[in-house]
Amino acid sequence: MKFDVAIVGAGPAGLTAATCVARSGLSVVVLDEYYRPGGRLLGQIYEDRRKPAGQREWNGQAFAAALEAQLREAGGRILPGQTVWDIEAGWTLHLAPGPDRELTARAVIIATGAMERAVPVPGWTLPGVMTIGAAQVLTNVHNIAPGERVLVVGMDALSLSITGEMIAAGVEVVGVVLPPPGAFAGDLGVPKEVIGELSRAAALAPNLALRLGGHVFGGALRGVAAHLARVEVLRAWGVPLRLRTSVIEIIGRERVEAAVLCRVDASGRLGDKSDTVSVDAVCISGGLSPLSDLVRIAGAPVVEVPQLGGIVPVHGPRLETRVPGLFLAGNVIGVEGAAVAAAQGSVAAIGAMRYLGVIQNDEAERALAEAQNDVVRARRSQAFQFLPKVEEGHRYVDAIWRDERPLRSTPISFGLVGPPALTVCRCEGVSLAEVLGAFDDGATAVAGVKKRTRACMGRCQGRVCEDVLLRLALSRGQPNLLRHRPRVPARPVRMSEF
């Protein structure tokens, strides 16, 4: 199969980019691992009360269907259920399971989105423990409750939004608590930081505050921030938001049976009083982080930008990378909402069209300027911003692109990490003690930890635990731990699929 442009990821960014490319007369294909196009739009259902009556429901599935129809109308192809496991410059994309095992393209746009950051908690490998995003997919896409009695861990705008969605769907959520304080959770485990962040989110996004229940947000939270020492619990939709409680262990034999909760002070120090709550599902929210593995395999450099959610590929104003012909769009360059991702799709498409010579200088510059303005407009009008300093993060990446700023990283200092037996790498079952042993043995890069322990060597290829290892290294005063190099195949494939 030969295309002018191949796009990886059928979310709002990839589908929009594809339509833009297809309308110019180029051939385009969109690939996605999921069996339905739409990406994370599929799980998004909520009410936007700022909109006029009748237009308030934000239905991600309907938006995804419209984007898909628009692309088909423009003559683009979608290949769902296909995993891209290698990208070679030039460009050849290797796919599984096929039937076509590879395709070639003259330009590639990577729109792989973001993934959830893991927060290891003792017992987090038990069946019944899942990410908050998994809870959203189960509830909103498949109409299945994550459990009979659900505990949400992590108090942020995304987890509270999804808690509200679960309640609306009839799921019993017994409470929202904080993750264990320490290196893995960072600020998410410290009550005063959590309250500050929620107040900020509520102030910036009145709509979000309404969605989350006006009795909790708005002015109330600021009061809480000032009187945190006295406020223990807020309620939203009848669910207790336990501001001063951390989960310290999830217990069960074959599956989750209960969670052990412990008091935590405003600064994130655990008390000695604990209690146990009976639950069958625990949904952990650790924030989102750009998913850049394929970009790294394709050879483009990346940089750590906390304001954008983690490791992002270095890119320029046309969303081009340092590798000619490789473009980016959507959450892979920073965690934001669907409307921003879609607008970025147009920018990347124009970048690719200009690279392929389909549009020339003046026309390209005009179209580009317009698309870039759309990104800014979308960013400023979105119902809520996941990360408060996204614009600052993008300015930083711009400066790196222009070689005006040295790479830096931000050290964090959280001493406490967890018990020695805590599983850090889920795939290979590597414990915290083993990883710390590798650091003590002199590992200075993720690759060194990987060679000594097998962490990052499993099926997920380090997508889940690389970030955990980086946070662990930061907590030990090794802020410059070198990231590992994602290897081919980016996802496990059978020998027969090679």
Add this chain to the structure above:
Amino acid sequence: MLRLPDRSARSGGSTVHIRFNGRELEARAGEPIAATLLANGIRTIRHQLRGGEPRGLYCAIGHCFDCIATVNGVPGLRTCLTPVADGMEVTSADS
């Protein structure tokens, strides 16, 4: 019962059957295997070879590979990404 009422009536509602480790399960056409398993109260999809820990659905979107199983003889498929089909045979792979 973990199935929730379908608020958008988008599923069409047709029913198919799959087998998991020999047990027949009712599934909704169009949903992934992992959803069917959970709806039928099955959380443990496999056990880790190292240590024998039970594992189930974790990320639900194909990133983590915790939910893999053997499907119609093909090992290592992510049950969260693989839609059900009538008569499908799913077995736990200790891996």
